[in-house]
Amino acid sequence: MANILAIESSGNTGGAAVLREGQIVGEASLPTPRSHGEHLVPSFAQALEAAGLSFPELDGIALNVGAGSYTGLRVGLAAAEMLALVHNKPILPVPCTNALCEAAIRQGVAAGLLLPALDARRDYLVGAAFRWDGQTLARESDDELMLPEHFFAQGGVVIGDAAQIYAETLGPSQAFDGRWELEAADVGLAALRLYRSAMDASALAQNPTRRVELN
Structure with a gap:
């Protein structure tokens, strides 16, 4: 190692x-x-x-x-x-999206679909989708520039500053409330x-x- x-x-x-x-x-x-x-x-x-x-x-x-x-x-x-x-x-x-997933994993995020995302301004996000099963992290999409409503519609847990910025829209079940920096x-x-x-x-x-x- x-x-x-x-x-x-x-x-x-x-x-x-x-x-x-x-x-x-x-x-x-x-x-x-x-x-x-x-x-x-x-x-x-x-x-x-x-x-x-x-x-x-x-x-x-x-x-x-x-x-x-x-x-x-x-x-x-x-x-x-x-x-x-x-x-x-x-x-x-x-x-950065991989690192955001690791930050959430270190904080005990539940297994499931993870959606790391950063605010790209002008009402867009840069994000990707990952699948976390408790041991293995698999990327399901490339980093993309997307509208928030389209990105959030995937239904996973949103990680990153997007979770903070859109917390009221997402609600507690979809916005990761741990450290995102x-x-x-x-x-x-x-x-x-x-x-x-x-x-x-x-x-x-x-x-x-x-x-x-x-x-």
């Missing part, structure tokens, strides 16, 4: 987390909202220090690639590409689930590509 540095920069908050043997062993959050440019890169070393690891000991870098804040995502991508180049590590791209650990756990076949440390070391493709 690989040592993974996970990076979250898609929203107002963010930071880094380190996962070892599938467990969260180090975390560091931005001290103030929207301070990615100043504090995101220092959070990498802070998370590694908490985990007792160094950059050379990493096997991959998990990165939230959106949807989300354009500025925040650009900062995260630039930082991840810098690390990948300097330390010859692969980048593991993670869609992502943590870096959510991104790391999503990467482990997405890239399970590539998570063997020796396999990553033998093929240190810039970006690992989805299975």
Whole structure:
């Protein structure tokens, strides 16, 4: 099992987390909202220090690639590409919708249809559908730009800022009422689930590509 540095920069908050043997062993959050440019890169070393690891000991870098804040995502991508180049590590791209599902799973969301979604403004959402059976998470649709009423008509549990924005429309049975702002650990756990076949440390070391493709 690989040592993974996970990076979250898609929203107002963010930071880094380190996962070892599938467990969260180090975390560091931005001290103030929207301070990615100043504090995101220092959070990498802070998370590694908490985990007792160094950059050379990493096997991959998990990165939230959106949807989300354009500025925040650009900062995260630039930082991840810098690390990948300097330390010859692969980048593991993670869609934001996958990370939102992991956030809900960590908080005990019930098995069923999960609908992670972000407000895209102008009365649209960016979202996707996933099926969670308590152990396996399966994507059922690609990320799409949709009208809220069409997206919600699928009937699943809505996760993300859309659940907060449209809480009155959805009602308590469909709007997930837990944490929806992502943590870096959510991104790391999503990467482990997405890239399970590539998570063997020796396999990553033998093929240190810039970006690992989805299975």
